[in-house]
Amino acid sequence: MALSAACFLLTLASLSAASAPDCQELVQPYMPEEPEQLFGKWIYVMGAGDPVTYHKALEYMKSSWIELHPTSDNLTVTLRWGDYCFNRCIFGNVNATVSGLTATFRKNLSDHKGHLLQTCSGCLLWTDxxxxxxxxGRYIMQFTRTGKIDPKDVEHFKTQAKCLNFPENFHSYDSTAGQGAFSSFSSEQWSNHHKVALLFCEVKKCMHEYNL
Structure with missing residues (x-):
């Protein structure tokens, strides 16, 4: 009887282990069947950086959003962003080149190369x-359409970040903070404003320490 019980428990344990996704499965590059699903606005909800200097740099970012837009070139996507740090709004845009599942672009003074990971519905998970x-350095950043995320999806993100050896004390924010400042800009105002926005946020400090 005891032997039967032990065999039963071992069977359950093996089934449980088999059903749990391993790290290799969790961190595979991902692209939706319909790339159009990626376009539009995404609000940052949590993330982590490596090494620790860049992980700590996320503390300066109190709110952030990105927008992805198609171009006439199927291999190029426009990335537009708005960050709120040091009580200033920082805007910018750049064209990203897509090759397979990898995207490359230059932001501020840095060259970035990264890809999307499988994530929750209505979410976008980027690592580069x-x-x-x-x-x-490197980052992993979770975005959603609403700026909110389900607790179970937070746990899934933590597992993915751990698989990639990012710090476990990931950063998360109330993503509505500072959004009001962003919303006051029309498209035309934004176009003119982003050219001088980097003069805000104490340029040297922001571009050196807050290197996204």
Missing amino acids: YFRNMDVT
Whole structure:
């Protein structure tokens, strides 16, 4: 009887282990069957950086959003962003080149190369490596359409971040903070404003420490 019970428990354990996704499955690059699903606005909800200097840099970012837009070139996507740090709104845009599942672009002084990971419905999970002269680092950043995320999806993100050896004390924010400041800009105002926005946020400090 005891032997039968032990065999039963071992069977359950093996089934449980088999059903749990491993790290290789969790961190595979991902692209939806309909790339159009990626376009539009996404609001940052949590993330992590590596090494610790860049992980800590996320503390300066109190709110952030990105927008992805198609171009006439199927291999190019326009990335537009708005960050709120040091009580300033920082805007910018750049064209990203897509090759297979990988996207590359230059933001501020850094060259970025990364891809999407499988994530929750209505979510976008981005991870990349970047180089700024002789300095390198990486990020993992979770976005959603609403700026909110279900607790079970937070746990899934934590598992993915752990698989990639990011710090476990990931950053998360009330993503509505600072959004009011962004909403006051029309498209035309934004177009003119983003050219000088980097003068805000104490340029040297923001571009060196807050290197996204």
